[in-house]
Structures are given as structure tokens and as C-alpha cells.
Amino acid sequence: MELYKKPAYLLSEMIKKKECSAVEITQSFFNRIGNIDEKIGAYITLNNEGALKAAKVVDEKIAKGEAVSPIAGVPIGIKDNISTKGLLTTCASKMLYNYVPPFNATVMEKLISNDSVILGKLNMDEFAMGSSTESSYFKLTRNPHNLDKVPGGSSGGSAASVAAGECAFALGTDTGGSIRMPAAYCGVVGLKPTYGTVSRYGVVAFASSFDQVGPIARNVKDIALLYNAICGYDKLEATSVKKSYPDFTKGISGNVKGLRIGIPAEYFGKGVDSEVKEKVLSMVKELEKQGAKVIEINLPSTEYALSAYYIISSAEASSNLARFDGVRYGYRAKEYDNLIDMYEKTRDEGFGDEVKRRIMLGTFVLSSGYFDAYYKKAKVVAQNITKEFNHAFEECDVIATPTTPVTAFNIGENINDPVKMCAGDICTVPINIAGLPAISVPCGTICKMPVGIQFIANKFNENILLNTARAVELINGEAEVCEISGQEGK
Amino acid sequence: MSSKVSNNDYEIVVGLEVHAELNTVTKAYCSCKNSFGLEVNSQICPICTALPGALPTLNEKVVEYAIKMGHALNCKINNVTKQDRKNYFYPDLPKAYQISQFDIPLCEHGYLDVLLDDGEEKRIGVTRIHIEEDAGKLLHDEAFSGSLVDFNRSSVPLIEIVSEPDIRSSKEAKAYLETIKSILKYLNISDAKMQEGSIRCDVNVSVRKKRQKEFGTRCEMKNVNSFSAAMRAIDYEANRQIEVIENGGVINQETRRWDDVKGISIAMRSKEDAQDYRYFPEPDLGTIVVDKTFIQKLKDEIPELPHIKQKRYIKELGIPQVDAALLVENLDKSRLFDECMDIGGCSAKNVSNWILGDVSKVMNDLNKSIYDTNVTAEKLVEIITLIEKGEISTSAGKTVFEEILSSDKAVSQIVDEKGLKQISDSGVIEQIVKDVLSENEKSINDYKNGKTNALGFLVGQCMKRSKGKANPALAKELILKYIEQ
Amino acid sequence: MDINVKHLAKLSMLKMDEKQLEKFEKDMQDIVKMVQKLPKIQGDLISLDPENPMILREDKLSEKPFTRAEILSNAPEEIAGCIVVPKTLES
């Protein structure tokens, strides 16, 4: 089997056992990228030199018998809204088409200190706003399971590259489902950690209250490996939580005996495809067979979650994206009459429509006369949603829902209907509102397109999520690299 | 324009917003150096230039300093608070929002008692003190078509002190501003240098007919760069508003720009196009919780503040108001004065005169603190006491003072070495007086015939004969005794 | 629902021609209609979380300060160590 097809945990072992070198692995991935990325469109920027250099360092350390991190030498792809020192970081926007950060995001510092091999920067929806990766200024990313379908978004490049074997695992960011949804659409595993566990420092902000960085991989063990490396308190981030974390690779046997699984009726209502419902519920049945207890629960405020999410996230985004003004970095309009003209033209030309819509919505809900009716009310709803989850976790250990109401849709299908586009986030946004951890893991396919089951746990209970997801994986088997038609076996 | 309107029919109502830069080591939200006057853009980082992904962290000293000021201005301290974003675009504001405080300021409901020139005390309400960040600096050059941005000042911590509209004249405004400034310096939380922009103010002015209850429409004036400019701006603006009203016009709520060179205010923007700042809670920062015992500890550490000190000097020590003001204005002078008073033994007035006189002169001439010389409160008290007791003359005292500046000799040693001790032995002086009188009969007669300055001549002769050591008061007393016998 | 898209565009510093305004007018109507779906609750907004106080930063200088060149490396226009912008109005 070619190296790029192997899971990260195996590559890690092989490097340590000197069965292959990190350089060989890295080259295998670059070959794969070279062969298929024209079709997939996952990468915006490749880090050939840097990656090979890092791989060499790992090989030298191994040769010298030095101890290395479990993720040392394992090639990773990075969503392009995470600042990488010296490497283009565009947020898939014209606004940052030429921006090279002079500093690393804290997660990048962590990866580098773990001798991670950074393959490059992955495509996404512009500024992480979207659910299909179609709003990227640079390119489309296609779903490796069906090139006519979207990979989901906004971490579409991350999920697609993992599914297609263009990296062993990847980092994405999740503000309203942007890790879990593309993971579900692309048939891989995606973890959105508890708010405050992975540093946001250096991650280009969309909605500060909701943004979290998380791992995307083809199996749960790889998720745990990567999560171990990136979580932890960061004194550069005021909302970072100061606590110690366990080794997440431990205790993921997949044993669900006695696990209390909550099923909220609100997540299986209308709008959710009946086949998706069926796949998710039959997986829950399987878990029940293995000793899990299924409990029906209620999360009545769910119906308001989407509204609250769009109001709060857009409000924060309108302010967070105000710094893109053409003054200090990135795109600046070529011709302008005065300062205001420079601002307006730069932002008009630099941002795409979806970003503009969110900025305008956010400006609207914060503007004088509307603040109480929109922003304030949305925050009250958010508080209620959080309370309801807290209450639910008195009765159950995890909550199971579909990750998305439908499977991946066709490219172009929803692009002109912003409201329909965001309806796909209905199952994922409440989790960001409540700051909880959630994981999406594949639970079957409909017409060859993957379906994801989402598990939600109480704060800091990522270990429970990983174990539950592992149980699903034991039933379905770990995801394998997608064959891309016409490019294999040459 | 019409002739001068009778201002007596109107009352001026002023509220002030004072921004003071805090003198912390680092900036408010990043670890860059907080320092004035360094090379452009030499103290910047991803945070204070708002590079994508950079996040703020709040400097603990900012909270501490603001609470100190809150205590000084008798505020209630909100031990649980937060920060908010104030959104607007400007090239000196890299994030396009200022991190500030909106509905829950760190300190609120305070007041300040200021002493006016006429000796009256006036209480001015302090609405709130909140923490926020400064913007960068825009540099302009006539020869150049654009503006240049320097971010060294970006994210430097500020406190904004908002007063109630309790101020009724430009003089009250000045007294308030000067008191605020001296408190900042006493607390050592701000350099409070107007010329470096480390303290700035916005002035809100309205007028109303006397006995009218409700306030008039106010105008806010920006770009007021000194306390005297604040006085000029208030007087100008009040007169302008009175004239508008007297001519049958109405005042529009607006922001005006003060042009101190021309001495006029110019409308900048009306209420209608007032900016919509879209304040909302800063999601990148969490809840600020300050330990209540820490708040009390900060309160206990507040030194006696200048305006309280001044009152004490006047009321308890009988120092004239002007002198008291001069003493408290300077931390070294008031410290030296207080130390002298603690040692005791000489009159407060004399100590004050010495400090405002010779000590001040020396500090000015040498351009250094009195504490950087060998002068101590003990030595100063010793000199003044010797003068008061008549053991040395005032001019001898000055000689001793000059000497101790640079020498570490004891006062008594200098007096001895220089032979400055006054002759206060009446026997010795009596002999001198007798000698002088016997040689100056003409002067005795002049005096007896009403030429009173003959007495001065006679005292002078005694001093001359004693080589300046005779106690002149005693000599005078004895001369009179003999003449009138 | 009356949404002043022109005003919002101005506040957001987005230049919009008539055609764009029309398009965004419609989009905004749809989006606002969607987010209007909020319950008639009167709960108080709790914006403080005293149970989880923020850790404040020590007032200590950065050990690895950035150079001006690093921070300004992405500037569209720079003169004499400063970023250049069109002349500001209030100068």
C-alpha cells in the first residue's frame, strides 16, 4: 500500500521503527497531491521546501535515536485561515491574496515544536463563511466521493484533502459546523473541541465567541493524536481555559456499555432527510445493542438556534473583518479619490458577496435601534440553549444527532440561495453557541455519499466523544482514502 | 455680530471628558513597550497593528491603576466588569474598533471637591472612569499628499474620566482639570503631560437662562490641547451659544473642533450624522473580576491626595491658599514640607516660605529634585529653627543652606566654621550699642526730632561693629531703651 | 421590513452601485426574515461570567519583540517607517 493511504498512527509507528523515512512519506503525499489535486482543488498553497526540511529533521532525530512526538514527520494540511509564518495565509479571499504572516498561530507553534510536516494551506469558504467551499476567491474544492458535489464547508479543503489522501490529517476551524459538516460530507472524522481548549491566537477571526480549531482525520485515533498536540492553555488568548488535559489516545476502546445516549427529537424533525435520519438512528440502535442506553431528551430552543447563531456570528464578524481596510496588509484598491473611497473600494473589491452579506447583517443587528431586538435577544436565546444542554447532560453522557440534514449537494445548487445554504448548519450551530465539544463520524452512505453522525458531549468531555466515535468506527470500519476516478493506478 | 450680550442672564454648564494615558511598562493589550517619543513604529507587534488572527490580553496594571483613580475620585468600584468594542474606521485605529467599556465602567458614581480661586470649595460629580486603548498617531506633512501612520501609541492604556455637567465656568473647569492632573501624578499612574498628549480632554458646553431647570443643548468640543485652551474654548463656546440664542436662534447638538490659534470653534458634524459606534461586548476578552480585598488594599495605599493636602495646609496650618497650591503642585515640595512638619519645632509659614523661596529656586537652578541634593528635612528645620530662635540671621541661614546643598556637614558645624552665630548675649550687645551711641549723637538727635530712619542707621552701625553677628532685633530694642531714657 | 441597505453599506465601508444595492436589498430581506425567528422571551442578558474570571497579563515586556520590518512587511505603501494612507480629513 502506498504511504499516503496509511493512517497517521501507522505512519508514526513506521517512522519510529525506521520502516520508512519521513521524507519518503512526505514525497508520497506530494506525489498524491500532484496527481489528483487538479481535480480536487484542496490546496491554495504548497509548502514543498518547508515540509521536506521538517521531514529531514525528523529523520535525523530518528537516526540519532532521539525521542520524537507521536505526530513527528506525519504530513498535515492546514486550513488557510490559520497564520503560518512566512507562508501565504489568504482565508481564501482576494482581501489577503498576498498576505504572508510574520508570526505563527499558537497551534502552528505547537505543531512545529512537535516536528509536524506542514504540506500546505487548504482551501475554504472565504473567511470561513459558507457551507460548501464555493465562496473561495481562488478555486472550487470538489468532494472526493463525487467530483460534482461540494465537499461542505467552510473547511472543505481540509476534509477533502484528508478523504483524498492529500494529507494524513488536517486542521480545520469550526464556527457553526465548519469542521463537522465537511467531515460528514467527505466521509471522514472531524472534532470540534470545547470552546477555549485550542488556542485561537493567530487564527483569523470570524466569530470570536464560536471559533474553534480542530482536527480532521480518517479515523478516531488520528484525531486523538492531533488533538493531543494542539490543545492546551495559551496565555496569548484571554478566552483560553487554564486546565490540564489527559492523553486522548488513551481510553478509546469503543466500549459503550452503560453509555447514556440522548436523542433530541428537535434534531430529527422536518428538514432532515428521512434516509439520513434512518442511518443515524440505526447506528444508535447498533450502539444500544452493545450496551449503550438510549434516552429521549428535549432541546426546545433548537428551533431558534440558527437565528441566534447568524445574528451573533455576523455581529462579531462585522467587527472582526473591519480591520481589512487596505491600510496595513493585503489588498488595497488601485485607484481612489480619498480615504473613504480607498476603504470602500478596497472592501468592495476585496470581499466576496457572502462575506459582504454577513458584514451587512452584523452591522444591521448592532446598529442603533436594532441592537435590543436582534443582538441582545439572540444572546438571551444563546443562554437558554446553553442551559438546556446543561440540563440534558444531567441525564445523558452524549447526545446523538445527524451532522447534516442532507448529504453533500451538487456544486452550484445552493449558491444563489443564502438562506437555503445556511439551513444545512441547523444541526451543528447549537453546539458552537453552547461552546460544547462535538464530533462527526461516518455512519454509512446514501447513493455512495457519506452520512455523518454527530455526538455532542459536555464541556471538556472530548474523551467520551472519541470513545463513542470509536465504537461507530468499529462497526463501520475506518475510512479509507477515496479512489479518484481516472487518476489511480497510473 | 451684535454687541456683547449680557452673560449675566445665562449660566454656563460644562462637562469634561478627560483621557489620561497610564504609565504602565507595556501597552494595554499587548506586551509592547508603552513609551513616548521613540522612533516611529518601533514599538509594534501583530496585536497593536491588528494583523489577522492577533488577539488582545488585558494588562493587569491597567485595571489596578484605574481602580486607584477610582478611589481617588470617591467612586464605586465594579469588581465584576467587562470590555466592549466601539466600532469605527480610521487609519490610526488598526482593528477598526477601540476596546473600551460601555455599560459597566470599572469605576462610577464618584466626585471631586475642587478648591476654587476664591477659597470656595466645589463638588464636581464624576460619572464614570473606564479603561480603554489609545489610537496610533497620524503624521502630516504639507509637502506630501498622504498621511503617515505611526502605531507606537496604538493600544497604550487610557482611562477616560467623565464628569457630571456640574462645572459652571471656565475657571471651575481649569481648577477641576488641574486637580485631576495633580492626582494622576500623586498616584504615579500617568505622566499627565499635556504637551506629550498623555492627558487630553473633550469639552461639553451648554448654556441656559438663570433659574431655568433643564439643560440647554450641548456641543462637544474636540482638539482641546491644554488647560488654558479649555478655558478659552469654554468661554468662546458659551458666548457663541448665548449670541445664537439672543439672536433668536437654536443650538444644534453637534461636535465642534476647537481652533486655539484662531480662538474659534468650528462645527465638525451634527447629531444626525453622529457616528453609530455599534458597541457590543468584546468577545476576545472575558469577565474582569477583581478581588475585593485587593480593591481595599489599593484604597489603603492611596496617599494623601493634593487637593486634600492643600485643604489641610490652609485650614490646619494657616498657609495662604496660593502658597498651599504651590506646595502641593510639586510632589517633592509637599513631601519636604510634610517631613518638616513631622519633625516640628518651627512655624509652618516659615517652612512654606523657605520651600517656595530658596528651595524652589535651587531646584529650578539645578534642574533637579531637592532629594538629589544633601538637603534633608532635618537640616532645613534646623536652619529655620536657628533663625526663629535668633541664633543666626536670615541671611546666615541662606548661607548655611547653600553650603549643605553639596556638603554633608552638619548645620551646626557650618554655623561654627563660618562664625555665623548671632550675638544674642545682651551684655555684649549692650556694650556695642553704648559705643555706637556715644559716637553718633547727631543721629540720636535726628531720631528724637522725628527722623525715624536714623534708627535704622544706628542698628546698621551696631551690625557693622559686630561684623554682622549682632541680633538686630535685640540691638534695636537696646538702642531705643537708651535713647528714650 | 425596512432595511436601509445604503446606510448599512456606508457603516460597513462597502462601496455599492445601484445594481449591487438592489441585489443586497433582496438578500438582506431574506436573511433578516430568517433571523427574525426569535421567541418572545424577556430573559435578561447576562454579559458577565464571574465564575470564570479572565486571567490578566503581567505588565512585562515581550521577550521577543517584533521588528518594524516584520510588522510592516505586508504594507501596501510605506515611507520612512510609516504606513501611507490618503490624507485624513481632520488634519
Ligand SMILES: [Mg+2]
Ligand atoms: Mg473614550
Ligand SMILES: [Zn+2]
Ligand atoms: Zn504591540
